[in-house]
Amino acid sequence: VTGPAAWRERIDRWIFESHPASxxxxxxxxxxxxxxxxxxxxxxxxxxxxxxxxxxDPPDGPLxxxxxxxxxxxxxxxxxxxxxxxxxxxxxxxxxxASLATGLLLGLVIGFEYCFGTVHHNRHLMVIVPLxxxxxxxxxxxxxxxARGGGGGAGASGSWALSWLALWIGxxxxxxxxxxxxxxxxxxxxxxxxxxxxxxxxLSADALPGAVxxxxxxxxxxxxxxxxxxxxxxxxxxxxxxxxxxxxxxxLQWMRxxxxxxxxxxxxxxxxxxxxxxxxxxxxxxxxxxRLARRPGAAVAVAGAVYFAMHEAAGSPVSMSPPWPAWxxxxxxxxxxxxxxxxxxxxxxxxxxxxxxxxSQASPISPKAASAPVDGSGTA
Amino acid sequence: VIPAEPLRSRVRWxxxxxxxxxxxxxxxxxxxxxxxxxxxxxxxxxxxxARRPPARDVLVRVRFRGGADQVFPLLDLLPxxxxxxxxxxxxxLVRALxxxxxASARDWLRGAVRARQPGVAPERIEVRAIPRSDPxxxxxxxxxxxxxxx
Numbered sequence: 001v002t003g004p005a006a007w008r009e010r011i012d013r014w015i016f017e018s019h020p021a022s023x024x025x026x027x028x029x030x031x032x033x034x035x036x037x038x039x040x041x042x043x044x045x046x047x048x049x050x051x052x053x054x055x056x057d058p059p060d061g062p063l064x065x066x067x068x069x070x071x072x073x074x075x076x077x078x079x080x081x082x083x084x085x086x087x088x089x090x091x092x093x094x095x096x097x098a099s100l101a102t103g104l105l106l107g108l109v110i111g112f113e114y115c116f117g118t119v120h121h122n123r124h125l126m127v128i129v130p131l132x133x134x135x136x137x138x139x140x141x142x143x144x145x146x147a148r149g150g151g152g153g154a155g156a157s158g159s160w161a162l163s164w165l166a167l168w169i170g171x172x173x174x175x176x177x178x179x180x181x182x183x184x185x186x187x188x189x190x191x192x193x194x195x196x197x198x199x200x201x202x203l204s205a206d207a208l209p210g211a212v213x214x215x216x217x218x219x220x221x222x223x224x225x226x227x228x229x230x231x232x233x234x235x236x237x238x239x240x241x242x243x244x245x246x247x248x249x250x251x252l253q254w255m256r257x258x259x260x261x262x263x264x265x266x267x268x269x270x271x272x273x274x275x276x277x278x279x280x281x282x283x284x285x286x287x288x289x290x291r292l293a294r295r296p297g298a299a300v301a302v303a304g305a306v307y308f309a310m311h312e313a314a315g316s317p318v319s320m321s322p323p324w325p326a327w328x329x330x331x332x333x334x335x336x337x338x339x340x341x342x343x344x345x346x347x348x349x350x351x352x353x354x355x356x357x358x359x360s361q362a363s364p365i366s367p368k369a370a371s372a373p374v375d376g377s378g379t380a
Numbered sequence: 381v382i383p384a385e386p387l388r389s390r391v392r393w394x395x396x397x398x399x400x401x402x403x404x405x406x407x408x409x410x411x412x413x414x415x416x417x418x419x420x421x422x423x424x425x426x427x428x429x430a431r432r433p434p435a436r437d438v439l440v441r442v443r444f445r446g447g448a449d450q451v452f453p454l455l456d457l458l459p460x461x462x463x464x465x466x467x468x469x470x471x472x473l474v475r476a477l478x479x480x481x482x483a484s485a486r487d488w489l490r491g492a493v494r495a496r497q498p499g500v501a502p503e504r505i506e507v508r509a510i511p512r513s514d515p516x517x518x519x520x521x522x523x524x525x526x527x528x529x530x
Contacts, residue, residue, distance in 0.1 A: 011392070012382050012388060012392070013382070015391060015392065015395060016381070016382045016383065016388075016391075017381075017382065043462065044460055044462070047458075047459035047460050047461060050459050050488075051459075051469070051488065052473075052476065052482070052484035052485040052487065052488040053484045054476035054479075054481065054482035054483070054484045054485040054488075055469070055472035055473055055475075055476045055482075055485060057472065113461075113462055113465055114465075116465065116468050116469050116471075116472040117468065117471075117472055117475075118465075118468045120464045120465070120468075122464070160391050163395075164394070164395065164398065167395060167398055167399070168398065168402075171398065171399065171402035171403070172402075174402070174403075175402055175403070315460065
């Protein structure tokens, strides 16, 4: 059946059933995301109010409606609210509005940093994550909301939030691949990767044969344009995220581009509840949060204000500012790269096993093999 | 579980709107959420590498009243800017100063210089580019005399 109704049903299945996640897994991810934001990723954008309007050059979007940089009081207010909402997200207090506020304020504050004529794309997914997962129910466990008997944003929405996040990431890469295609990246007379690598001294221009450089050009475009196809299921999304992590490690090594924040978005697809000790630690944190449940609003507001004051004075606790020593940059990548390699190796083994067992599936001697259930969730 | 209508339709529209937003024609290289690295659309010709302006450092040379010249990087005058944006902001400032329409950039530079030595008025401020490949070849990009005519 290939009619419109069948297509609609297929699309609905993808939207609502392709990326399942348990409330426990989403809740642990919520804590991890908010902790990363507070410890490392919190933008410090109040400085832009000190910049002259002569350099005001916002990208296409709502900020173009403004005549220039906003006053310091506005940015301080936005940063204070962002600090409070990030703390609320961490502890899972009024999780759904806290998620929306975190995403919108993060987008606003980061947006002002990109009003100088150039946009760095590495932090966009940090903005998308809380917006996409606001309705996922990621506050339903290990949270103040759970302790107070609330759903923490859980509703009848099911798993579509993770599918939505996967779509965002797929489109994020697709637009990158499209820009490369439109920009002549695959022009056979030139090697774009060679140019970019040689420009920053990652490798000398003649380190590889021309055919290999060209292959790298095609590989980059195929990966970026093809990511959107890989979001067909949770399993393929995880594989694509693992490849993306290795892609980022390669760009760090040879193009000197530290592209760290998207890894936090990929982590949404990890089965956090299957990690050893993670649910136990999160449950312990959740019971500690339950003590907050008497007056959570006041506690969150005070903690957010204290964090804001500290951040204004001294920056993020783990500063992203240079100079990061090389070992620290690599440390950032050790865990994601290790997980990616292990997961891809596991998938390769599973594939090899399946290929080996294929003749027996076809054999009438083992009919059970042919009807063996397919685990669509993959491994963490 | 696939939810009932109207939630199902609303979510479908949300997904469709997401695709439309990402693929909108206005989503050029400088718009959300594409990839926007500088020079991204460059076809990657190696010969372009030679034609590009060489990497340079931008220095500010200031003559304070009654004192000797002081030189410091323009980057040092910037507030706490995200490390990935420092060169971008530096380039935007240089463009504004050299464009002739950057009165606010001039005022900003004067203020930033005064903050280096409070109470001592700067007589002349110069912004100079030093190519890394040839540090001996300084290029005057911009000059300002806060006390008189530039």
